[in-house]
Amino acid sequence: MALAKLLDVPGGLITVFTTALTTYFLSIAVYRVYFHPLSHIPGPLFAKITSLWLCRHTYRGTEASTLLALHRKYGPVLRIAPNEVDISDGAALNTIYVANGGFRKAQCYKNFDIDGHATVFSALDPNHRLPRAKAVLGMFALGAIRSGNESIVECVDRMTDRLERESERSKTEDKAVNVLNLTRSLALDAVSAYLFGKPYNGIMEEKLSASQFVDAFVAVGRFFYLPNWAFLLLEMLEARIDPEKDKVEKSMVTVDEFVADLVDNANAEDNTYQGRLKNAGFSDHENKAQCKDLMFAGTDSTGMNLATILWNMAKQPAIYAKLREELLSTPPSTDPMTLPYLRAVINEGLRLSMANPTRFPRIVPLGGFATPTPKSYHLPPGTIVGVTPFTLYLNDEVYPSPEVFKPERWEYATPKMNRDHIPFGLGARQCIARNLATVELFIALDKLVRKDVLRGARAIGDKIEILEWFNSKVKDEKIEIAWN
Numbered sequence: 193m194a195l196a197k198l199l200d201v202p203g204g205l206i207t208v209f210t211t212a213l214t215t216y217f218l219s220i221a222v223y224r225v226y227f228h229p230l231s232h233i234p235g236p237l238f239a240k241i242t243s244l245w246l247c248r249h250t251y252r253g254t255e256a257s258t259l260l261a262l263h264r265k266y267g268p269v270l271r272i273a274p275n276e277v278d279i280s281d282g283a284a285l286n287t288i289y290v291a292n293g294g295f296r297k298a299q300c301y302k303n304f305d306i307d308g309h310a311t312v313f314s315a316l317d318p319n320h321r322l323p324r325a326k327a328v329l330g331m332f333a334l335g336a337i338r339s340g341n342e343s344i345v346e347c348v349d350r351m352t353d354r355l356e357r358e359s360e361r362s363k364t365e366d367k368a369v370n371v372l373n374l375t376r377s378l379a380l381d382a383v384s385a386y387l388f389g390k391p392y393n394g395i396m397e398e399k400l401s402a403s404q405f406v407d408a409f410v411a412v413g414r415f416f417y418l419p420n421w422a423f424l425l426l427e428m429l430e431a432r433i434d435p436e437k438d439k440v441e442k443s444m445v446t447v448d449e450f451v452a453d454l455v456d457n458a459n460a461e462d463n464t465y466q467g468r469l470k471n472a473g474f475s476d477h478e479n480k481a482q483c484k485d486l487m488f489a490g491t492d493s494t495g496m497n498l499a500t501i502l503w504n505m506a507k508q509p510a511i512y513a514k515l516r517e518e519l520l521s522t523p524p525s526t527d528p529m530t531l532p533y534l535r536a537v538i539n540e541g542l543r544l545s546m547a548n549p550t551r552f553p554r555i556v557p558l559g560g561f562a563t564p565t566p567k568s569y570h571l572p573p574g575t576i577v578g579v580t581p582f583t584l585y586l587n588d589e590v591y592p593s594p595e596v597f598k599p600e601r602w603e604y605a606t607p608k609m610n611r612d613h614i615p616f617g618l619g620a621r622q623c624i625a626r627n628l629a630t631v632e633l634f635i636a637l638d639k640l641v642r643k644d645v646l647r648g649a650r651a652i653g654d655k656i657e658i659l660e661w662f663n664s665k666v667k668d669e670k671i672e673i674a675w676n
């Protein structure tokens with residue numbers, strides 16, 4: 193045998209070794225398919241045997257659409273890996289995410305730790321998260337945001353001016369505008385101005401310098417389900433061979449410098465995110481990591497939502513005209529959050545932008561979990577379970593013609609539509625900045641539409657194509673609108 197010769201060992205030994213290995217893997221496969229506590233849960237054979245199947249789809253950005261197709265075939269409870277189950281029935285949401293504080297986040301969230309620190313987002317242990325969240329929670333209350341919203345308004349004004357200039361350029365130079373770059377810049381500016389007391393001023397840059405920093409975190413989603421050691425190894429190898437590594441490095445350094453300036457100059461009495469964390473006794477090293485967490489979380493998602501809404505209104509000018517009519521029928525001093533059609537447009541944008549399309553995985557606690565009736569399955573403690581927003585939002589029984597951007601559907605929202613609309617997650621671990629992001633979207637759309645920036649605009653492309661990672665990645669990082 194060639195291998196035996198190569199290794200200089202007797203051929204018989206190789207045969208024994210390969211037979212033992214094959215038997216080992218076969219018995220694992222047989223156990224997982226027929227005897228595992230989840231063997232009664234429907235799902236494709238590969239998924240029952242190995243989680244590599246799921247990791248491959250995740251890497252390729254096809255996880256959510258694959259699970260949607262499989263749910264249509266196998267039903268609402270689906271085994272997607274030897275120890276993982278996905279549920280496409282909104283009736284499961286309350287038990288998994290809300291009741292009694294919800295189930296704990298799965299181990300894979302650790303892959304979102306920053307510089308060795310568990311962040312407010314990535315912390316698995318609620319007791320680790322609690323003092324950090326408690327220190328800053330007051331800044332995210334709706335009342336606090338409303339009374340301190342001048343900084344957000346200023347950022348929106350700068351972004352509106354920039355978009356107006358870009359639209360003029362689009363007309364004269366006959367080229368499209370990447371609105372995603374502008375909406376991401378606005379999102380980062382608004383978060384940094386309001387929470388850190390210092391705007392990043394991304395809107396003044398031709399291309400947002402923090403983009404590669406944000407994209408690097410978005411790309412964590414490719415390897416989200418890997419064990420932390422494998423994730424760190426792959427991340428290190430990837431960073432070495434990435435052809436864009438110099439640009440990424442430069443962006444990381446820029447963000448590090450911005451954050452270092454904030455934290456090094458913070459006082460414990462300051463009513464800023466970094467001041468509050470300092471006051472609560474967290475080290476400067478951790479403080480910087482927590483600030484970076486917000487710069488990533490606060491940029492990608494709000495940027496994606498606003499760009500998706502603008503693109504869809506450019507695609508369907510009738511929606512834009514209707515929204516403009518609503519806004520112009522009220523004085524500019526009107527609180528935009530009281531306007532029903534604007535709220536409907538934002539709800540529809542949050543649904544279809546798929547900012548977080550994939551599962552929010554959790555661990556079934558002691559006592560197990562009975563999935564919703566009529567065909568209830570028992571999931572034992574330790575099972576990873578989650579609901580995939582993508583499958584909820586594209587369920588035509590809840591959202592008829594689900595692919596269509598149709599704000600009117602929210603004017604008569606059914607209880608199931610509201611139940612299954614979870615753009616900010618749910619329960620104790622829902623988005624800490626839900627109010628901030630919502631206020632940003634209302635202010636931005638109010639200003640942009642009153643200024644009529646989309647007059648004569650047209651959307652480029654038939655649809656916004658995404659890679660379905662935990663934070664979706666827009667293909668080519670472009671959402672384009674043209675005015676020519």
Ligand code: HEM
Binds near residue numbers: 621
């Ligand atoms: C439209 C914009 C936004 C969307 C759609 C969004 C979405 C989400 C979702 C779905 C979660 C829960 C994930 C899970 O359960 O696994 C989450 C958590 C979180 N988000 Fe957001 N987010 C948005 C804006 C922001 C902003 C502006 C910030 C920061 C300024 C932010 C910071 C966070 C943090 C820190 C968490 C973790 C909360 C915790 O576990 O206590 N997000 N977000």
